[in-house]
Amino acid sequence: MDIQAYMQEVGRKARQASRAMAKAETRAKDAALLAIAAGIEANAQDLLAANARDMEQARTDGLEPALLDRLQLTEKTIASMAEGLRQIAALRDPIGEMGDFKFRPTGIQVGKMRVPLGVVGIIYEARPNVTADAAGLCIKSGNATILRGGREAFHCNQAIAQLVKSGLAEAGLPEAAVQIIETPDRAAVGELITMTEFVDVIVPRGGKGLIERIAKDARVPVIKHLDGICHVYIDDEADTDKAVRIADNAKTHRYAPCNTMETLLVHANAAQRVLLPLADIYRAKGVELRGCAATRDILPDAIAATEEDWRTEYLAPILSIRIVPDLDTAMDHINTYGSHHTDAIVTENYTKARRFLREVDSASVMVNASTRFADGFEYGLGAEIGISTDKIHARGPVGLEGLTSEKWIVLGNGEVRV
Numbered sequence: 577m578d579i580q581a582y583m584q585e586v587g588r589k590a591r592q593a594s595r596a597m598a599k600a601e602t603r604a605k606d607a608a609l610l611a612i613a614a615g616i617e618a619n620a621q622d623l624l625a626a627n628a629r630d631m632e633q634a635r636t637d638g639l640e641p642a643l644l645d646r647l648q649l650t651e652k653t654i655a656s657m658a659e660g661l662r663q664i665a666a667l668r669d670p671i672g673e674m675g676d677f678k679f680r681p682t683g684i685q686v687g688k689m690r691v692p693l694g695v696v697g698i699i700y701e702a703r704p705n706v707t708a709d710a711a712g713l714c715i716k717s718g719n720a721t722i723l724r725g726g727r728e729a730f731h732c733n734q735a736i737a738q739l740v741k742s743g744l745a746e747a748g749l750p751e752a753a754v755q756i757i758e759t760p761d762r763a764a765v766g767e768l769i770t771m772t773e774f775v776d777v778i779v780p781r782g783g784k785g786l787i788e789r790i791a792k793d794a795r796v797p798v799i800k801h802l803d804g805i806c807h808v809y810i811d812d813e814a815d816t817d818k819a820v821r822i823a824d825n826a827k828t829h830r831y832a833p834c835n836t837m838e839t840l841l842v843h844a845n846a847a848q849r850v851l852l853p854l855a856d857i858y859r860a861k862g863v864e865l866r867g868c869a870a871t872r873d874i875l876p877d878a879i880a881a882t883e884e885d886w887r888t889e890y891l892a893p894i895l896s897i898r899i900v901p902d903l904d905t906a907m908d909h910i911n912t913y914g915s916h917h918t919d920a921i922v923t924e925n926y927t928k929a930r931r932f933l934r935e936v937d938s939a940s941v942m943v944n945a946s947t948r949f950a951d952g953f954e955y956g957l958g959a960e961i962g963i964s965t966d967k968i969h970a971r972g973p974v975g976l977e978g979l980t981s982e983k984w985i986v987l988g989n990g991e992v993r994v
């Protein structure tokens with residue numbers, strides 16, 4: 577395959593489709609979403625078969641259990657993919673909304689209109705439900721999209737792509753509005769991130785290797801959706817039950833997502849009362865603990881944590897723990913070692929909670945809640961493209977609005993500038 581020629585063709589078709597999508601009526605976009613949802617349900621067995629091929633290869637290649645979990649489709653995940661598309665269809669269509677109109681002294685009226693971004697290229701991990709969610713959000717927000725999922729999900733993604741194409745065609749929308757790159761060759765990623773004439777924005781969801789590649793090669797604007805080195809800080813004024821419940825859930829609810837806690841920070845005065853019950857829970861769930869010297873005084877079976885641990889996103893049943901003397905040290909640790917994704921404080925002290933919200937520089941900052949809530953569905957966005965770790969255009973879970981921008985609208989009646 578001539579990858580450059582192939583990607584140019586993909587880009588050209590996407591640009592053309594984006595024009596049709598930008599003016600598509602809400603009812604056509606919703607009809608496509610509902611048709612894709614129905615297609616996914618009707619073809620569940622084919623999707624499971626395609627996924628079984630991917631899973632078999634991934635096991636042979638020795639993929640980590642948490643990543644196999646992310647790759648696996650089940651009847652339940654297929655049902656929730658379809659449900660997600662129906663929920664996106666039920667969301668208000670933001671495209672074409674106008675507002676903020678103000679009359680100027682010159683007589684003109686100035687306001688804003690919400691419009692799609694155009695062509696969105698999305699590079700993401702081997703997680704087949706992202707293919708359906710990303711396609712759904714791009715369709716509803718009037719964008720065309722080029723999707724490049726992780727190589728391990730290749731067969732399953734191609735099967736979903738066929739269903740997306742059929743749904744778009746059934747609703748009279750261009751099939752090229754959603755294209756899934758038909759080769760796992762990373763040269764295609766290189767083309768995607770440099771095709772400035774065809775692609776308006778790139779959303780990379782991934783870890784260190786992807787970050788380096790994007791930083792080095794991308795010429796298309798990027799909204800980074802990168803790693804999550806997320807923290808929970810348990811304050812000396814934390815309620816013990818809340819602290820244990822939150823620190824358990826933030827680590828063990830699922831190990832692979834980017835919003836899972838990787839480092840637990842505990843105020844020295846709370847360490848005994850929270851670490852002992854938490855360590856029992858973590859041990860029972862097979863979580864390896866790595867701690868600072870003070871942590872190991874309380875939990876002698878914890879492995880000694882190194883500087884490297886504070887910077888590591890394990891995506892696995894491993895947790896680093898540091899005991900800190902005060903809130904300032906906790907916030908300094910988070911701002912130094914974190915990835916500006918999601919961080920939480922557990923405290924009953926209102927002033928400390930407010931300081932944490934103001935001073936921690938992350939996309940989501942939480943008080944007395946699990947970091948696992950950082951998710952588009954949980955935030956009421958219906959679904960998400962991912963969780964932006966960038967500061968501009970969109971920050972945190974990105975839903976429909978994050979895939980749009982606003983243009984200025986000027987209404988006049990023959991006014992001219994003097």
Ligand SMILES: NC(=O)C1=CN([C@@H]2O[C@H](COP(=O)(O)OP(=O)(O)OC[C@H]3O[C@@H](n4cnc5c(N)ncnc54)[C@H](OP(=O)(O)O)[C@@H]3O)[C@@H](O)[C@H]2O)C=CC1
Pocket residue numbers: 699700701702724725726727728760762765766781782783784785786787789800801802803804833834889891961962963964965
């Ligand atoms: N913020 C967010 O919304 C999310 C962040 N993540 C983060 O993603 C990471 C884990 O996912 P994982 O699957 O390991 O991520 P990877 O970074 O390994 O892979 C993600 C995607 O990037 C591609 N990729 C990776 N490196 C390169 C490269 N050098 N050149 C071209 N393409 C590349 C992969 O392709 P290939 O298949 O060829 O490897 C895959 O499609 C974690 O850090 C997690 O926190 C995950 C989900 C959401």
Ligand SMILES: N[C@@H](CCC(=O)OP(=O)(O)O)C(=O)O
Pocket residue numbers: 646701703832833834835948950951952960962963
């Ligand atoms: N949306 C996710 C978080 C982001 C995500 O997709 O992460 P990952 O499991 O690494 O692909 C969730 O918590 O459900």
